[in-house]
Amino acid sequence: MRTFDLTPLYRSAIGFDRLANMIDSANRNEQQPSYPPYNIELLGENAYRITMAIAGFSKSELEIQSEEGNLTIKGAKEADTTERTYLYQGIAARNFERRFQLADHVKVVKATIENGLLHVDLVREIPEAMKPRQIEITD
Template sequence: MREFDLSPLYRSAIGFDRLANMLDNASRNDNQPSFPPYNIELMGENEYRITMAVAGFENDELNIQSESGSLTVTGQKKEVPQDRQYLYQGIAARNFERRFQLADHVKVVTASMENGLLHIDLIREIPEAMKPRQIQIQ
């Protein structure tokens, strides 16, 4: 990703520092690991779904935490029994941590596991005070 100099934005715009920080952080997150693979879907006008391929993980080995505009999904694999001997192990059994930045007013609604896929449903709920309103002319 290209490096952008955001200092002019800091000098001339007030209140956009959070946007500049998000752009700066996004340019630095290129080194995030690629495991586990995931999709981000637009399900409706204000509905999203993150689907992660977490084959081999059980529900109690996964943790989903949403905090101040950030969603973190971690997988902590339990110890593999020593009596197993793999000739080939193609299914990844490593721990992971995946972070997603959430826009304002986006919150996690549900999480479910189906056929080795973790589905996290999100919704954007814009407060009533921020929605457009019609002004009557008197």
């Protein structure tokens, strides 16, 4: 696995210590789960979508929770009591839990399932008090 030196980021960015620490800790964590596969898309300036391949999972077997800047997506398959003999089993039907850390002011808007893909739409809503504003210069 590659290692990245984040020292220049710490030196030149003010107030991004948390971001640099997150990148650094993610870089160190080599046991990242790879199931289920997912994409993160940028849909607009402040709109994002997480698309996760969840073939074989029904709506009732999924749980999506957003709490304090963390998004957790869990899939729990019900126990299959049917006796089966597989010649080849390539479709994973195991439980999973994926966690995503959301940036400030990002919230989950909706979640949909389409063609075996779970789509979770997110939007960043910056409060008016935090948006840039023009300051008038007085005499």
